[in-house]
Amino acid sequence: MKSDKLKFLIFCLVVLVLPLPLAKGYLTNVLIFVGINSMLALGLNLLLGYAGQISLGQAAFFGLGAYGSGVLTTKYALDPWLSMVLVALVVAGFAFAIGFPVLRLKGHYLAMATLGVGVIAHIAFNETIDLTGGPSGLSGIPNLSIAGFSFDSDLKNYYLVWSFALVVILLCLNLVNSRYGRGLRAIHDSEVAARVMGVNARLMKVQIFTLSAFISAIAGSLYCHVMTFISPTSFGFNISVELLTMVVIGGLGSVYGSILGALLLTLLPELLRTFQDYDIVVYGLLLVCMTIYLPGGMVRGIPALVRRLVPARSGNA
Amino acid sequence: MELLNQITQFVISGLATGAIYALIGLSFAIIFNSTGIINFAQGEFVMLGGVFTIFALNVLKLPILLAIVVAVVATTAVGLAFERLAIRPLKNATPLSLIIITIGASILIRGVVMLLWGKDTQVLPPFSGNTPLEIAGATLLPQHLWIFGVTVLVIVGCRIFFHHTISGKAMRACSFNRKAANLVGISVGRMVLLSFVISSALGSLAGVIIAPLTMTAYDVGVMLGLKGFCAAIMGGMGSGLGTVLGGLILGTLESLGAGLISSGYKDAIAFLILLLILFLRPQGLFKKGETERV
Numbered sequence: 311m312k313s314d315k316l317k318f319l320i321f322c323l324v325v326l327v328l329p330l331p332l333a334k335g336y337l338t339n340v341l342i343f344v345g346i347n348s349m350l351a352l353g354l355n356l357l358l359g360y361a362g363q364i365s366l367g368q369a370a371f372f373g374l375g376a377y378g379s380g381v382l383t384t385k386y387a388l389d390p391w392l393s394m395v396l397v398a399l400v401v402a403g404f405a406f407a408i409g410f411p412v413l414r415l416k417g418h419y420l421a422m423a424t425l426g427v428g429v430i431a432h433i434a435f436n437e438t439i440d441l442t443g444g445p446s447g448l449s450g451i452p453n454l455s456i457a458g459f460s461f462d463s464d465l466k467n468y469y470l471v472w473s474f475a476l477v478v479i480l481l482c483l484n485l486v487n488s489r490y491g492r493g494l495r496a497i498h499d500s501e502v503a504a505r506v507m508g509v510n511a512r513l514m515k516v517q518i519f520t521l522s523a524f525i526s527a528i529a530g531s532l533y534c535h536v537m538t539f540i541s542p543t544s545f546g547f548n549i550s551v552e553l554l555t556m557v558v559i560g561g562l563g564s565v566y567g568s569i570l571g572a573l574l575l576t577l578l579p580e581l582l583r584t585f586q587d588y589d590i591v592v593y594g595l596l597l598v599c600m601t602i603y604l605p606g607g608m609v610r611g612i613p614a615l616v617r618r619l620v621p622a623r624s625g626n627a
Numbered sequence: 628m629e630l631l632n633q634i635t636q637f638v639i640s641g642l643a644t645g646a647i648y649a650l651i652g653l654s655f656a657i658i659f660n661s662t663g664i665i666n667f668a669q670g671e672f673v674m675l676g677g678v679f680t681i682f683a684l685n686v687l688k689l690p691i692l693l694a695i696v697v698a699v700v701a702t703t704a705v706g707l708a709f710e711r712l713a714i715r716p717l718k719n720a721t722p723l724s725l726i727i728i729t730i731g732a733s734i735l736i737r738g739v740v741m742l743l744w745g746k747d748t749q750v751l752p753p754f755s756g757n758t759p760l761e762i763a764g765a766t767l768l769p770q771h772l773w774i775f776g777v778t779v780l781v782i783v784g785c786r787i788f789f790h791h792t793i794s795g796k797a798m799r800a801c802s803f804n805r806k807a808a809n810l811v812g813i814s815v816g817r818m819v820l821l822s823f824v825i826s827s828a829l830g831s832l833a834g835v836i837i838a839p840l841t842m843t844a845y846d847v848g849v850m851l852g853l854k855g856f857c858a859a860i861m862g863g864m865g866s867g868l869g870t871v872l873g874g875l876i877l878g879t880l881e882s883l884g885a886g887l888i889s890s891g892y893k894d895a896i897a898f899l900i901l902l903l904i905l906f907l908r909p910q911g912l913f914k915k916g917e918t919e920r921v
Contacts, residue, residue, distance in 0.1 A: 358723075364723065364726075411906040412906075414906075414909075415905055415909055417722065418659075418665045418722075418860075419860065419905055419909055421665070421726065422856060422857075422860055422901065422905065423901075423902055423905045423906075425853070425898075426898035426899075426901050426902045426905075427902070429853070429894060429895070429898045430895045430898050430899060430902075433891070433892060433894055433895040434895070436891070437889075437891045437892060437895075547849070551730055554726075554727065554730075555727060555730075558723060558724065558727050559727075562723075587741070587742055588738075588742065590734060590737070590738035590741065591735060591738035591739055591742065593734060593738070594731050594732065594733075594734035594735030594736075594737075594738055595731075595735055596731075597727065597728075597730070597731030597734065597735075598713055598728055598731040598732055598735065601717075601720075601724045601727045601728045601731065602713070602716055602717060602728070605717075605720060605721075605724055
């Protein structure tokens with residue numbers, strides 16, 4: 311466990327110094343989104359990588375968080391921090407309520423049900439025009455501030471978002487190494503066996519679903535205050551798929567894997583800009599190839615690939 | 628009377644889109660039953676059907692029937708290549724990586740179509756004119772008749788294929804028990820390939836016959852695919868009448884809901900129905916509950 315703490319501290323240090331050489335460049339801006347996506351991916355990874363329950367509707371919770379905070383602060387002039395907490399609690403309550411019927415389902419049915427929740431939420435964002443502004447979006451959302459200190463630049467927002475992300479990482483690391491986390495993994499391996507051993511599988515699945523919705527809602531609130539403008543396209547089915555891809559490509563059931571996945575998939579569209587219209591093709595191709603050649607995700611696949619290549623080379627020599 | 632006419636109209640157009648969902652649902656179920664894979668790229672086959680037909684019609688200047696045949700064959704070739712390149716190499720993949728792979732493939736197909744044909748919606752003219760027929764105060768388009776006709780033909784064809792031909796029976800054997808099927812000399816790999824061929828052909832056919840009503844573009848496949856999946860789940864993932872009924876019910880309810888409540892929430896209504904069914908009857912509408920195997 312000592313090496314885990316060391317790893318986390320090194321990671322914190324990297325996060326702390328990373329934007330310094332970048333100064334005010336647009337990469338800092340990209341790294342903010344890496345932070346937000348990391349939180350979302352970690353939330354999904356708790357559900358998918360540890361408890362083994364798929365969700366294709368994570369964007370719904372992300373969107374509810376963003377729109378909740380956005381609407382409360384612009385239309386009702388509520389304090390941003392207060393609305394963040396309120397919205398996250400309401401979203402978590404909502405997830406808890408739908409969790410019982412949804413998580414009774416398994417496999418493809420679960421995927422489809424969560425997808426349904428996501429699609430319905432997305433349509434609601436588009437159609438409740440009075441509240442959300444509909445397809446043209448909601449603008450004028452204030453930046454967050456603490457006692458007069460406003461988070462109004464990329465660098466400030468970077469530290470704001472990443473301090474939240476680091477708390478989530480710490481939470482996940484502690485959770486998965488606890489008695490509770492072992493229970494979750496038992497559900498993943500065999501729900502029946504876990505239940506026989508006295509794990510309350512049904513309740514635990516709903517609890518972890520609720521926690522993941524809570525984290526996603528917080529990420530959503532942060533997103534809306536960082537962007538100051540939101541529109542429904544940021545919370546569609548594609549986003550849920552992208553999050554799923556981050557978790558799987560990074561490595562299921564690995565905390566740092568999710569962050570790696572978030573980093574890669576957030577940077578990728580930026581790097582693919584040079585391909586212009588070809589970017590969507592390259593993106594699809596990468597997804598297919600990585601799933602074929604790195605089935606365990608990058609955290610497991612890359613070391614395995616290196617191990618396979620290195621002895622082969624020394625054997626030739 | 629006015630309302631009654633309207634409702635008849637909604638039911639007619641609902642049944643037509645429902646028939647399309649049913650065809651797509653069948654194409655989902657065929658792959659699922661022989662491989663256990665939910666092919667998230669299924670909607671792209673539907674889109675390809677429409678896009679290829681328009682290409683064959685406008686650029687190659689083929690007559691409509693020939694254009695349809697060309698489109699279905701071309702889409703089937705894509706399905707075949709997809710199975711060979713992306714599904715077969717992953718023999719021992721988890722269901723999750725298969726979901727990701729099919730999603731990746733769907734993004735890839737959509738991207739290529741967008742590059743080749745652009746982002747604009749394209750129009751396919753109706754197969755036999757646009758003169759509406761009056762039935763009980765509601766109008767029925769000739770294209771609706773095409774949809775109903777093709778759907779009935781496909782369902783009858785599937786029935787004959789799966790119950791009265793050697794290949795069809797072999798495919799059913801694979802879906803019951805792959806190992807046992809292998810033991811009696813059925814080449815499971817060939818059956819999987821065949822299921823992709825039939826499934827992509829069915830999907831593209833659905834795309835061709837709906838295109839004159841809804842127009843088509845590189846991104847129409849996503850929603851159509853998801854709705855087809857709904858139909859298949861309503862029918863309990865079988866390749867028979869259950870899925871067809873599921874599609875028809877979904878299409879009708881969706882059309883009624885869109886017409887009488889709000890058209891903006893049309894897709895939401897479809898997914899609300901899906902959620903209700905999953906919560907209340909997760910085994911499908913027409914199947915008895917199954918006990919869980921441990």
